[in-house]
Amino acid sequence: MSKYDRIQDQREGLPTFEYKKDLVDAIREYSILVIIGETGSGKTTQIPQYILEEMPEFEKIGVTQPRRIAAITVAKRVSEEQDVRLGSTIGYTIRFDDRTCNATRLKYMTDGILLREATLDPSLKQYSVVVIDEAHERTLETDVLFGLLKETHRLRPDLKILIMSATLDVAKFSDFFDECPIFEIPGRTYPVQVVYPVDAPRLSTLKSAFVDRAVETAWSIHTNEPEGDILVFLTGQNDIERACKAFEEKSRKANYKREVKFHQDVHNAVVYPLHASLETFDQRAVFELPRRGDRKIVFATNVAQTSVTIPGIRYVVDSGFVKEKSFDANTGMDALLVTEISQAAAIQRAGRAGRTAPGKAFRLYNEESFNHMSPNTIPEIQRSSLLSTVLSLKKLNIVDVLNFAFIDPPEESMVRNALKQLYLLEAIDEEGKLTKLGDQMSYFPLSPSLARVLIASAEEYYCSYEVVTIVSILAGDLDLFKTPRAKDGEEEANKAESCKLKLAHHTGDHMTFLNVWKEWKRHDKSKQWCKENYINAKVLEIASNVRNQLMDVMEKLKLKIVRGPILKRKMKSSTGKVRHRRVGENDHGESTDPVPVLESFLTGYFTNIANKGAHRSVFSHYAPEEHLSSDSSTNISSTALVALHLHPLCSLSNNLDRNNLQYSELDWVLYSNITYTNKAVMKGVSKILWDWVKNGKGQERIKKLPSTRLNGEAQPKIEELDLEAEKKLVEQEEQKKELEKIENEATKKRRAEEIDMIKQRALARRRTGA
CATH class of the missing domain: 3.40.50.300 (P-loop containing nucleotide triphosphate hydrolases)
Known part of the structure; x- marks a missing residue:
């Protein structure tokens, strides 16, 4: 056949x-x-x-x-x-x-x-x-x-x-x-048996130990169940790498030939991770069929929960948790936290075991926990930033976004926050209508902030050639530098840190990304060079494709792609000795001036600014509204109260003085985004000058920020206001007359009753006198 x-x-x-x-x-x-x-x-x-x-x-x-x-x-x-x-x-x-x-x-x-x-x-x-x-x-x-x-x-x-x-x-x-x-x-391909372990705890008590329990359960399946591959659902890259290491150690120590407990058709285990940060080649490997006698063990995030079918899966281990991103409009932070899954997600995970043969789904939690789970996952629209969404709706001429037909409407505060941010980026006007600039921004397959950066680099700061490269790397939303796994040891971690130091630019991440790009191209886009320098080659390959597409969009929008100003360093000293080329320079000692590049990024991220207090190792968010207020003691945003930290892979983390844990030479910084896990961490961070902030257009825009009407609600005209006031006066007069009428009728009635009583008393006296 x-x-x-x-x-x-x-x-x-x-x-x-x-x-x-x-x-x-x-x-x-x-x-x-x-x-x-x-x-x-x-x-x-x-x-x-x-x-x-x-x-x-x-x-x-x-x-x-x-x-x-x-x-x-x-x-x-x-x-x-x-x-x-x-x-x-x-x-x-x-x-x-x-x-x-x-x-x-x-x-x-x-x-x-x-x-x-x-x-x-x-x-x-x-x-x-x-x-x-x-x-x-x-x-x-x-x-x-x-x-x-x-x-x-x-x-x-x-x-x-x-x-x-x-x-x-x-x-x-x-x-x-x-x-x-x-x-x-009706029906699925093959039946799936759901198994709850006898000693399974509640989800609330499982949280601190679900990785170890998942490994133990997968090992139990591997040693006791017939042939068939195993899919284990965990929450993130770190958990997956730890689980892979633990399972590989168990497998390495096991004797498949002598130990009776192994099924006769199982001779070995092949362990694979599956998460978004993996190289494309490693992702593809998961979908290959293993050799006869090998059992495939896949530790995955919920990327394997939906339409992705991994051939041969007959056993699923469900940890009951997922790492979920939630946006807080008050702080502007994405909280990336481990949370319980819903019943719908649990059913979906179990279904992975029945795609190619009858299967089993092992849940690490008890049945009571499943019954207490939320029936459905909270829709992403109710826990995400709506900046790009609202811009898309504005592009469709939907002015009244608040009343758009959402199947589950997001909170009004989330929509209004997005409208405010779009106004500050000059994408919409005071009436909530799309501006020419906003229309340009909508053509880019990027966040509105990054789109604004690109336009500013082309039309205001004339360094779009460099900025489009940096934006292409940021658009991938993946770490450029690799972090060696714990099992690789301290020596490997030190090598990775040295490579990062060598490639780092003194201003921070944005120019460091440009340095890495230049060196990668200088080495003919070599994967070996990436490996030697602990660079994620996948990020650069994706960025190369992204860059070409962004340049096509810029060309269609007639945005000029121009190289920024150059800084030139003499390649010969006063003694005639030839100096070595530095990272990011060409053979003539020329490098990109970072100032216009960083000012371009400030145009799109002027609300993403933090400053470091004296003698402190953490940063505080700068809230322009507070500084513009006449009373700085009021209107303090919740972001200002959060301590912000540099990401461990941030190139500015090299400025940390290890002796007193203080960051030197850092005052004001710009960041791309904040993610909260166990602390608030800034990513995409570069040094900036306060003068750029103080004199920037963003500050003027904030001063003009209207308090309402950004959703395009109709503004009442003065005549309408006068008519409304007159109408209210007429209503008040009518109410007054009605009250007087009621009072008059009550008075008449009371007087009639009094006269009637007087008459009755008079009649009574006459009768008595008679």
Whole structure:
């Protein structure tokens, strides 16, 4: 049997195949359809193919995924099933990576990509069918798409919209889309047995020990269960690396031939990590089938929880925790904290065990904890910064963002905070309308702050050639420098620190990134050079692709790409001795002037400023509103009370005097973002001068900041105000007259009663006298 025939047999064995005709008929009949099916039923891979194969009238199908790795792996799988080259009929598009062509009919993409396309074309003319997959994940972009697609459907009733979800509250999706029909695909590919250990604790007491328990449980499965790979859900890179190390040590000490407890078909363990920071090659390795007799053990974040299918998984270990990002509008910080998962997430994780064979899901917590979990994960839109989202809505001419049709509206304070930030960045005006600058910013697949930086570097500071490089590295949101693992020892850590020192620029991270880029290019983009200098080659490779795309956008917007001013150092001393070239310099001793580069970044991040108090090792956020207030003792923001620390990989951390733990030569700094784990940490930090802050446009913008109306609420005119006041006076007069009338009637009644009483008394006296 050929590989293609084997794949077709697998397709026919999926639950969706049994309902293929009914699905096709339902899609033809209804313009909006909610499809529910358990994990492993084949929704993600098969339903788009049914449309492709059975409905040639639909020219292009767009399918969204919540994560980039899911979009790539699913597109690859579907192209294999269709027996076509990836990037031809079947393709994918993720941020800064487009594998499609004019002939592409089925396109997998992240929900963020479709959101950008909807921003530029609200009617989504290029698509006949739009499929929102993994809707239960409730990502920020997905929730916004729901509202936009509802409006798009009014513009284009012929557009087919499919909402696909694994389980649980799909009725909410149906209700949102005017009670559209729900198509249910019963059953999953294979049954999954959920196992609760006898001694399993509650989640609240498990938190400090879940990594060790996960390793022990995985080892127990490895030694006692038949062949089949194991997927272990942990919370982050550090936990995963620690777990991998612990499991590898156990496996190294074990004697697979002599120890009876191992299953006869299991001869070895191959351990893999899976998280977003991995090199692309290492991510791909997870999806390869192991050699016969080897058992694959994968320690992963919840990147493996959705559409990503790792072949051969029969056992899942669920720790019950996830590292979740929550944005605090009051402090402007992202809190990255380990929290309990929801019931929906637990069910989704268990489903990973039933994709290719009957499986088991081992939960490290007890059944009572599961019953007390929140039914659904809190939608990302209610715990994220809405800056990019609000800008996208403004681009769509949605002025009144507060009343936009969100399926679960975010807090009003979050929306107003985003409006305020966009106003400060000059993206919207006092009435909440998109400015010309805001329109330019919306074309960049970046945060509004980084987009503002790029525009400023081209139009004001004339150093866009350098700034676009730094922005490209920052856009990846991954650490450029590698941190050696604990098992590598102190010597390895010292080497990594020395390499960072060698490449660091005295002003901080932004110019250090530029130094690294220049040296990488000087060494012909060598991966070996990256390895020797503890640089994450993946970050630079992604940045190279991002940089090309950003330069294309700048060219379309007619933003000039110009090199910044040069600082020149004499390469010969007064004695005639030739000096060595420094890092970041060319052979003539020329380097980039950091001042215009850092001033460009200050344009987009002038609210992200901190200063270090005298004799202190921590920084404090600078809140311009406080300094502009006549009474500095009032209106102190909560951010100002938080101690800010430099990230361990920050190039300015070299300024730490180890003897008295004070940072030398640091006063004012600019940062890209703050993340809170066990303390508030600044990332993307560079030194700046107070004069740049004091004389910057941002301060003037803050002074003009209107207290209300940024959402575009109608401003009442003076005549309207006068009319309103007159109306109120008339109402007051009418009320007064009504009261007087009531009082008069009461008085008349009282007087009548008094007269009646007097008459009665008079009659009584006459009778007595008689």
